[in-house]
Amino acid sequence: MKAHLQQYLTSLALLSEADVHYSLAAFSPISIKKGNFLVRQGEVCDQAAFIVIGGVKSFSSDKTGNENIICFRFENEFTTSFESYFFRRPSPKSIQAIEACVLLRITPARLRNLLERIPAWDIILQELVRQELIAREKYLLAYHNKPAREKYLLSLQQAPDLVRRVRAADLASYLGITERTLTRAKQEAR
Amino acid sequence: MKAHLQQYLTSLALLSEADVHYSLAAFSPISIKKGNFLVRQGEVCDQAAFIVIGGVKSFSSDKTGNENIICFRFENEFTTSFESYFFRRPSPKSIQAIEACVLLRITPARLRNLLERIPAWDIILQELVRQELIAREKYLLAYHNKPAREKYLLSLQQAPDLVRRVRAADLASYLGITERTLTRAKQEAR
DNA sequence: TGCAGTTCAGGACAAATGTCCTTTTTAGTC
DNA sequence: GACTAAAAAGGACATTTGTCCTGAACTGCA
Numbered sequence: 001m002k003a004h005l006q007q008y009l010t011s012l013a014l015l016s017e018a019d020v021h022y023s024l025a026a027f028s029p030i031s032i033k034k035g036n037f038l039v040r041q042g043e044v045c046d047q048a049a050f051i052v053i054g055g056v057k058s059f060s061s062d063k064t065g066n067e068n069i070i071c072f073r074f075e076n077e078f079t080t081s082f083e084s085y086f087f088r089r090p091s092p093k094s095i096q097a098i099e100a101c102v103l104l105r106i107t108p109a110r111l112r113n114l115l116e117r118i119p120a121w122d123i124i125l126q127e128l129v130r131q132e133l134i135a136r137e138k139y140l141l142a143y144h145n146k147p148a149r150e151k152y153l154l155s156l157q158q159a160p161d162l163v164r165r166v167r168a169a170d171l172a173s174y175l176g177i178t179e180r181t182l183t184r185a186k187q188e189a190r
Numbered sequence: 191m192k193a194h195l196q197q198y199l200t201s202l203a204l205l206s207e208a209d210v211h212y213s214l215a216a217f218s219p220i221s222i223k224k225g226n227f228l229v230r231q232g233e234v235c236d237q238a239a240f241i242v243i244g245g246v247k248s249f250s251s252d253k254t255g256n257e258n259i260i261c262f263r264f265e266n267e268f269t270t271s272f273e274s275y276f277f278r279r280p281s282p283k284s285i286q287a288i289e290a291c292v293l294l295r296i297t298p299a300r301l302r303n304l305l306e307r308i309p310a311w312d313i314i315l316q317e318l319v320r321q322e323l324i325a326r327e328k329y330l331l332a333y334h335n336k337p338a339r340e341k342y343l344l345s346l347q348q349a350p351d352l353v354r355r356v357r358a359a360d361l362a363s364y365l366g367i368t369e370r371t372l373t374r375a376k377q378e379a380r
Numbered sequence: 381t382g383c384a385g386t387t388c389a390g391g392a393c394a395a396a397t398g399t400c401c402t403t404t405t406t407a408g409t410c
Numbered sequence: 411g412a413c414t415a416a417a418a419a420g421g422a423c424a425t426t427t428g429t430c431c432t433g434a435a436c437t438g439c440a
Contacts, residue, residue, distance in 0.1 A: 060331040068335040070327065083324055092331050129319055134273055136326040137260065141250040141282050145258040145366050147428095148397070168418060176335050176366075181397055183419055337398095338427070358388060371427055373389055387436070397426070405418070410411105 001029050005050050005104050008076055012127075014120040023121070026114055027104035038095040038103075039081045045091045047105045048080035054101030057170055060093050069173040071135070072098070072166060078128055098166060148177040152185035191219050195240050195294050198266055202317075204310040213311070216304055217294035228285040228293075229271045235281045237295045238270035244291030247360055248283050259363040261325070262288070262356060268318055288356060338367040342375035 002024045009020045027050065032038075039045040041060060056079050059069040070093070073079040084091035085108060106114075114121045142158070143151050155163055155175060163171060172182040192214045199210045217240065222228075229235040231250060246269050249259040260283070263269040274281035275298060296304075304311045332348070333341050345353055345365060353361060362372040 066335070068331065070330040070334060083327075092327070126316055126319070129316075129323055133319055133323040133326065136323065136330065137273075137282070140260040140326065140330075141258065144260060145256070145363060167416090173335060178398055179418080180399080180420080184397085186418095187420080357386090368428055369388080370390085370429075374427085377389080381440100383438105383440085385437085385439105387434105389432100389434075391430105391432085393429085395426105395428070397424105399424075400422090402421085403419080405416105407414100407416075409414085 001052070001102075002027065002104060004052050004076055008050070009124075012124060014123055015118065019118050019120065023114055023118065026110040027106050030103050030105055032097050032101050032103065034097050034100050036097050036101075038079065038097070039084065039091050039093070041092065041094040042090050043084075044088055045081040045084035045095075046107060048078060048085055048108075048111065049103040049105045050078050051075055052102040052104060054097060054099040054103075055165065056095050056101065057098050057166070057174075058093050058095050059173070067170075067173050069170055070139075072162060072170075072174070074165075082129070082132065098170060143175065148175070148181045149185045149188060151175045151177065152182060153189065156189070191242070191292075192217065192294060194242050194266055198240070199314075202314060204313055205308065209308050209310065213304055213308065216300040217296050220293050220295055222287050222291050222293065224287050224290050226287050226291075228269065228287070229274065229281050229283070231282065231284040232280050233274075234278055235271040235274035235285075236297060238268060238275055238298075238301065239293040239295045240268050241265055242292040242294060244287060244289040244293075245355065246285050246291065247288050247356070247364075248285050249363070250283050257360075257363050259360055260329075262352060262360075262364070264355075272319070272322065288360060333365065338365070338371045339375045339378060341365045341367065342372060343379060346379070 005027060006020060006024055009015055009023060010017075015023065029052075038047065038049060038056060051073060053075060055072060055074040057069050058071045058073075058079070058081070059067045061067050079095055081091040081093055081095060083089055088108070111121075115125075142154060146154070152175060155171070166174070168182055169179050172179045175182065177185075195217060196210060196214055199205055199213060200207075205213065219242075228237065228239060228246060241263060243265060245262060245264040247257075247259050248261045248263075248269070248271070249257045251257050269285055271281040271283055271285060273279055278298070301311075305315075332344060336344070342365060345361070356364070358372055359369050362369045365372065367375075
């Protein structure tokens with residue numbers, strides 16, 4: 001169950017074997033169904049999760065319920081509403097399972113404990129934040145200010161697995177276009 | 191000249207007076223004209239800068255020269271091509287002065303020196319990265335998947351100073367629309 | 381003050397995208 | 411295998427946005 005996380009933490013080469021072991025104990029496994037929420041926009045996020053199986057989407061939604069997806073996460077990635085989790089503020093976004101998921105969760109309290117006992121966790125978190133920033137910038141630099149067809153072709157090229165895996169409506173939201181426009185782009189690509 | 195940076199560093203409450211003093215010495219003042227580049231896309235960024243006076247834009251540009259602006263920075267903010275500066279990789283974006291600027295620059299080598307001598311600089315950098323991530327997410331959560339007029343009204347409301355200060359073409363690029371569309375939005379807002 | 385370069389507003393038309401809806405396809409369940 | 415729900419495709423039309431262009435307003439500097 002925790003084998004993937006164990007391997008992930010080991011591969012970072014920042015923790016001793018004992019540290020990895022101690023760290024694993026701080027995570028609790030949970031299975032959730034497709035459609036369940038890890039966090040709801042406006043609520044304080046009290047968990048970060050390592051995804052063992054499945055995938056999630058992060059998004060904001062307006063009063064009319066339109067979803068604005070800004071990121072997906074899958075196996076062997078962490079997911080949380082970063083600001084909300086660390087600063088205990090209402091979350092600006094929701095995180096929802098787009099597939100049945102198996103997660104390893106950790107509460108802020110347990111994470112604080114890890115940080116006190118194992119200083120290297122500080123490095124790990126720094127790196128996660130950095131990667132997250134780089135990912136957001138990469139998205140903006142590549143997709144922002146591009147017409148729909150180009151964005152679709154780009155996603156096909158840069159993230160074919162994502163295109164295959166998420167449903168059309170979610171991919172469209174991520175690309176900042178409507179489902180109808182995505183269909184047209186697909187059709188023209190044939 | 192360095193008074194603003196001194197005040198900025200002091201206000202963080204992370205450095206002793208001596209640390210602040212030592213830190214200031216690592217920064218070199220430079221004046222640049224509107225239009226000059228701090229970094230060019232594709233080159234390795236060898237400076238981070240604290241903006242004393244003026245403003246800059248960060249953007250990617252495609253072969254046709256279209257600018258895709260993803261962020262602005264002004265007085266009392268740091269600016270750099272983060273990944274390029276820290277990992278010595280080609281920068282995915284350019285940073286260019288949109289006004290005459292007075293900057294305080296620091297090279298990666300000098301920053302490393304600061305990090306060795308003053309551990310609190312680690313905290314400062316972490317915080318800068320965090321703020322950067324939060325800013326990008328905030329943009330995406332608020333502006334992504336919104337029609338042009340709404341984005342313009344939102345920027346008017348959330349960042350009126352920015353709207354006043356940057357030229358229309360740059361604001362349009364930042365909002366992901368054309369200058370013509372921005373003009374229409376302005377007209378309808380009257 | 382006048383001139384040149386830059387920035388901004390807006391007309392006319394074309395193209396892209398969105399809305400609303402129906403049909404087809406797919407996936408899951410008993 | 412049949413039934414149901416979910417997802418995807420696509421038609422018809424409205425709206426938004428973009429392109430190309432011109433003229434007005436503004437800015438900096440001689």
